[in-house]
Amino acid sequence: MTVLDLLDTPQGGVPDDPGEAPPVVELRAAERQFPGEPPVHALYPADLQVRAGEYLSVVGPSGSGKSTLLNLLGLLDRPSDGEYLLDGIPTARAGERDRAALRARHIGFVFQAFHLLPHRTVLENVLLATIYSGVPRAERRDRAVAALDRVGLSHRLDFRPTVLSGGERQRTAVARAVVSQPRVLLADEPTGNLDSESSSAVLELFDELHAGGLTLLVITHEDDVSSRAQRRVRITDGHLREIA
Amino acid sequence: MTGLVGALVEAWDELRLHKLRVLLALIGVAAAVMAITAVTAVVQMLTQAYTEAGERSMGRQVTITIDAYPRSEQAAPASELDATYAVALERYGITWATRDWYTSVPFRFPDGTRQVEVRAVDPDLGTMQRVGVDEGRWFTDADVDSYAPRLVVNDVFLESLGAGGLESHPTVLLGDETPVRAVIVGVTARRWPGEMASAIVLYDQLTRWYTPETSDGWGQPVPSLKVWVPPEAADDLAPLLRRDVAAVLPGWDVQAYDNRDTGTGALDGAARWVAFGVGAFALLLGGLGLVNIALVTVRHRIREIGIRRSFGATSGRIFFGVLMESVVATAVAGLVGVVLAVAVIKNVPVDTLFGGGIQDRPPFPVSAALVGMACATGVGALAGLIPATVAVRVKVIDAIRY
Secondary structure: OOOOHHHHHOOOOOOOOOHHOEEEEEEEEEEEEEEEOOOOOEEEEEEEEEOOOEEEEOOOOOOOOOOHHHHHOOOOOOOOOEEEEOOEOOOOOOHHHHHHHHHHHHHHOOOOOOOOOOOOHHHHHHHHHHOOOOOOHHHHHHHHHHHHOOOOOOHHOOOOOOHHHHHHHHHHHHHHHOOOOOOOOEEEEOOOOOHHHHHHHHHHHHHHHHHOOOEEEEEEOOHHHHHOOOEEEEOOOOEEEOOO | OOHHHHHHHHHHHHHOOOHHHHHHHHHHHHHHHHHHHHHHHHHHHHHHHHHHHHHHOOOOEEEEEEEEOOOOOOOOOOOOOOHHHHHHHHOOOEEEEEEEEEEEEEEEEEOOEEEEEEEEEOHHHHHHHOOOOOOEEEOHHHHHHHHOOOEEEEHHHHHOOOOOHHHHHOEEEOOOOOOOEEEEEEEEEOOOOOOOOOEEEEEHHHHHOOHHHHHHOOOOOOOOOEOOOHHHHHHHHHHHHHHHHHHHHOEEEEEEEEEEHHHOOOHHHHHHHHHHHHHHHHHHHHHHHHHHHHHHHHHHHHHHHHHHHHHOOOHHHHHHHHHHHHHHHHHHHHHHHHHHHHHHHHHHHHHHOOOOOOOOOOOEEEEEEEHHHHHHHHHHHHHHHHHHHHHHHOOOOHHOOO
């Protein structure tokens, strides 16, 4: 079943027992240390498993290591030690080209600042992700239109992001993140730049995606955002621990 | 292949989005390519003008001339010369040939009979030496058989005759004791101030009245033979023609020489180097401007590059993409430059600036256009290397941090 199929799946499609699903994200004693005098230990050795279909939130205050964790999970950075398996594939020592391919096909990003290209239309922004993920050229537009339709922006295809509201921009970013049918959606403070109404809309969209079976990993410092996840972990001073 | 097409499409897309910066960056490149192409075309015209000027006096490449002069007063008469020329032309399959005899002939002008410088030739000379007739026409083969001699005269001759132009169908008496009425069919412009009256007549028609033996002493004792042959045949033909003519002219000094030393190679080479230098300098300036703007642009696009990387773009793809933007942009600029050069060359009467008179205006130099395009694309690739390298070094984490 594809992610677009999952997007169209009615609520209630969550696996009955995620504990039986294979892990999509798996950290094995992964740590990140930045050299310097003295060296900075941004993430102490951590173990984490996120299974397919899980909705996990990572909470923690500013400077706690949330972004470091996101960068590792998003293959934008490498652990200093330990291993990170994405969908069962070891990545710590993978080459740059392989990591880029994994990013393109397995990960969708949603950023706090949206990071849409201002000179491109909404549709072109969503199409961007399909270019690198191996989606056949003939399918790209249909997929992008479908993704935008799913997030309620089919009437904004030819608009520039600069004329959209914050909520619409973030929904565009979500459509871009899921258009290539990733295995996991990584969201970094997805409501950080939104008002409460737009935040609710985006979080409801996440709920729908989760209900459709998508694996979500949301990093936030807001408890009300974190509480939407079925599972939560906290990071404090580089130490990761599960919240009961 | 698909990746290359995709990269080209992406590059074109980027350029389409950033028209203004692209325009600013490419003005210099377009101007440089235009300069290269236009200067090369002008050089070709200059070369052609120079070549044609040389051909008017020395004949087209390669023209072999056979001259004969008696070594003493006891030299045998040249009665068999014309027949020998004819046999030689037939034997060697020479199709372009003319006898060329400078002599003087009496003409009756309103103020009396005067000896006039006359050149007796065959019709082929008109093509072989690009004889330009300002009014009327050059000789045709049919003129050879007409009873009344046909004349092509200079305008001084026509003025001396008191005729305003060819509309009045001017004629003139040629010869002294038994003159014949000659018909003027063409007029050439005077080549220098103070030029004397002169005329060109068909050799076969003139010799009905004046043969080499009856010449009054001015000019050549016998006509030269001029043949226009392919360059590769010239070395073989010259000695053969000289031998054949010498065989029927015992006691004569016969020489055969060609006009290959009068070519335009030196001018051509020098002018091409000048064109190359001008174009290369202009391209260098255009390329530097392009690098400058491309670098600024890449710095403005750091976040975009980071976003693309986060969605799976490899560093190689980013590098190639930025490089291709530069290449595609300069290729477009090159095309614009070539189009502008064509417009200028086709609409500005460049040939008249060289004094006019280019009969065979050279076609627009496609090779120059291709060289210009190749140079532009090459400059684009070189200019794109630096910003592409900068783009690859962008740290994704830093680019998307805020």
